[in-house]
Structures are given as C-alpha cells and as structure tokens.
Amino acid sequence: MLGKVFKYETKAAGRYLVPAFGLCLGLGLIMLVVQLVAPVIGGHYGMAFTTILQAVTSSLASLLVVALVLGTIGVLLVRFYQAFNGTEGYLTFTLPVRTGTHLWGRILSGAMFCVVCSLIALVSMLLMLPSEARKELFGQNAVLMDMGFGTTPITMGDIPGGLKLLVGLGLLLVLVFGLLSSLLQAYAAVAIGGQFGQHRILLSVVFYFLLNTVESILTLVISAIPVGIYMGAQGGIEALVSGFAALPPAEQIQQMLMVWGGALAMMCLISLVFAVVHFLLCRWLYGKRLNLV
Numbered sequence: 001m002l003g004k005v006f007k008y009e010t011k012a013a014g015r016y017l018v019p020a021f022g023l024c025l026g027l028g029l030i031m032l033v034v035q036l037v038a039p040v041i042g043g044h045y046g047m048a049f050t051t052i053l054q055a056v057t058s059s060l061a062s063l064l065v066v067a068l069v070l071g072t073i074g075v076l077l078v079r080f081y082q083a084f085n086g087t088e089g090y091l092t093f094t095l096p097v098r099t100g101t102h103l104w105g106r107i108l109s110g111a112m113f114c115v116v117c118s119l120i121a122l123v124s125m126l127l128m129l130p131s132e133a134r135k136e137l138f139g140q141n142a143v144l145m146d147m148g149f150g151t152t153p154i155t156m157g158d159i160p161g162g163l164k165l166l167v168g169l170g171l172l173l174v175l176v177f178g179l180l181s182s183l184l185q186a187y188a189a190v191a192i193g194g195q196f197g198q199h200r201i202l203l204s205v206v207f208y209f210l211l212n213t214v215e216s217i218l219t220l221v222i223s224a225i226p227v228g229i230y231m232g233a234q235g236g237i238e239a240l241v242s243g244f245a246a247l248p249p250a251e252q253i254q255q256m257l258m259v260w261g262g263a264l265a266m267m268c269l270i271s272l273v274f275a276v277v278h279f280l281l282c283r284w285l286y287g288k289r290l291n292l293v
Contacts, residue, residue, distance in 0.1 A: 001097045005105025009079065010112070016075050017113055021120045024068050028124035031061065065121045072117040073186070076110045080187055081201070084286055085194040099287040103279065107184065114179040170264040177271035184278035185211055191285040219270050223263075 082088045083106065092102060189211055193204030 002101050002105055002108075005097065005102060006108050009083070009106050009109040013075055013079050013109060013113060017072060017117070020068060020071055021116065024064060024120055024124045027064060028061075028127035032127040061125050065125050068121050068124075069117060072113055076113060076183070077186055077190065080106055080110070081190050081194075081204075085190065085200060093286075100283050103187075103282055103286070107180070107187070107279070110183050110187075111176075111180050114183060115176065118175060118179070170261065174264050174267050174271075177268045177275070181271040181275040181278070184275045184282070185215065188278040188281050191282045195285065195289060215274055222270060223266055 083092050083102070093099075186208055189208035190204045192207045193200050193202075196203050
C-alpha cells in the first residue's frame with residue numbers, strides 16, 4: 001500500500017510542481033542564451049549595456065530560485081494539510097492503510113520533490129550565472145573553507161580526486177537529511193496546529209516557528225559540546241589556534257578536512273534524530289488524536 005500512497009501523492013503534487021520545474025529550467029536556458037549573446041550585443045551598444053544585462057539576469061536567477069523553493073514547499077504543505085486535516089482526510093482515514101504508511105507515502109513523495117527542486121534550482125542558477133561567476137564557484141581556486149587565524153584556505157585544487165567524491169557525497173547526505181528533517185518539521189507543525197478547532201493554518205505557522213527556534217537552539221548547543229571538549233583538551237582556543245597555524249599547509253588542510261567531515265556527520269545525526277521525533281509525533285497525533293475539519 002505504501003507504493004500506492006506514494007504514487008497517488010506524487011501525481012497530486014506533480015500536477016503543479018512538474019510544470020513549475022520545466023518553466024524554471026526553460027527560463028534558465030533562455031538566460032544562458034542571453035549571457036552568450038550579451039558580449040555581441042555589448043559590442044554594438046557598449047559594455048555598460050552588457051554589465052546591466054548580466055546584473056538583471058543574476059537578479060532574476062535569485063528571484064526565480066527563491067520562488068521555486070517557496071512554491072514547492074507551499075504545494076507540499078497544502079497537499080499534506082488537505083490529506084490529513086482537510087475534507088480529504090475523511091477519505092484518507094477510511095482506507096485500510098496504517099497511519100504510518102500514509103505518513104511515509106507523503107514523506108517520500110515530498111522528499112523526492114524537495115531533492116528534485118534543489119537540483120533544478122541549482123542547475124537553473126548555474127545556467128543563469130555569468131561564466132566568470134561559475135569559474136569562481138567551481139574552479140581550482142574556489143575556496144571551500146577558510147578558518148582564518150593565519151591558516152591556509154582550502155581550495156578545490158587542494159583536494160585529491162577521491163576526496164572530492166567523498167566531500168560531494170557528504171554534502172549530498174547533509175542535503176538529504178536536512179530536507180527530510182525540515183519537511184517533517186513542517187508536517188509536525190501542521191499536525192499540532194490541526195489539533196485546534198479554529199485558526200488551524202495560523203497556529204500551524206506559529207508552531208512551525210516555535211519548533212524551528214527550539215531545534216535551532218538545541219542544534220547549536222549539541223554541536224558546541226564536542227567543540228568545547230576538543231578545545232579544552234587542546235588547552236583553549238588560543239593554544240589551538242597557535243598550534244594549528246604552526247602546522248605545515250598540507251597538515252592544516254588535512255586537519256580542516258577532518259573537522260569538516262566531523263561537522264557533516266554531526267549535522268546528519270542531528271537532522272536524523274529530529275526527523276525521527278517529528279515522524280513519531282505526527283503518527284501519534286494522527287493515530288490517537290485525529291481532529292478533522
């Protein structure tokens with residue numbers, strides 16, 4: 001039944017999201033053509049026209065990506081509210097399907113659309129950016145990490161080919177776990193807001209900001225604990241910085257990559273824990289305290 005729930009929800013949300021993704025990619029291709037012909041046009045109208053044109057396309061790229069992300073989240077939340085709290089909920093909960101299966105179908109569908117949205121937004125943004133900006137982002141001299149304090153910044157050229165794959169994989173895992181946790185956080189806010197008889201949407205928004213604030217503080221505190229323990233073992237931040245700056249550049253890069261890997265692992269773990277808590281909360285509220293319109 002999970003496959004059927006996933007298929008139904010994907011079709012329902014895809015009616016709105018697939019055209020939006022196609023429109024975003026199409027506009028990205030149009031902007032790329034504009035970027036390619038801009039130097040030719042600038043030869044006739046002056047370089048000032050080319051500069052203005054590139055600034056306008058970059059601004060449009062940013063606005064388009066923001067609109068796409070917000071639109072995707074909006075569609076997914078409306079679908080979730082309709083399926084669990086709206087009139088569609090009467091059909092949802094008369095089906096011979098467990099509450100957890102209903103949730104997993106919407107979560108998997110929503111996570112898939114979030115990942116696709118992120119990829120579409122990234123590709124569209126890259127298509128719209130000027131070629132010089134793309135080189136700065138992905139060239140060999142692109143800075144990935146700079147801790148300051150006289151240390152050597154890590155650039156793309158400093159990382160071996162195999163490690164580049166691991167770094168990319170780590171960033172992808174952080175993206176997936178972060179999206180899953182954020183999606184479930186929004187679903188949990190909708191589930192809590194749905195427990196009230198009136199102003200459900202408004203209360204869902206309020207509870208979303210409350211959950212987001214509390215979890216951001218908890219994440220900061222949990223992340224600071226291992227950092228504090230490590231700094232204490234090294235004799236404080238001044239001793240840590242001075243000792244780190246005294247290392248050869250190759251060892252500095254190795255140490256920073258280890259720190260980065262630990263930070264990515266910590267972020268994945270925290271996101272996974274919050275995702276599990278949100279899922280259990282949604283399943284309990286919709287399984288034991290269902291309150292339809």
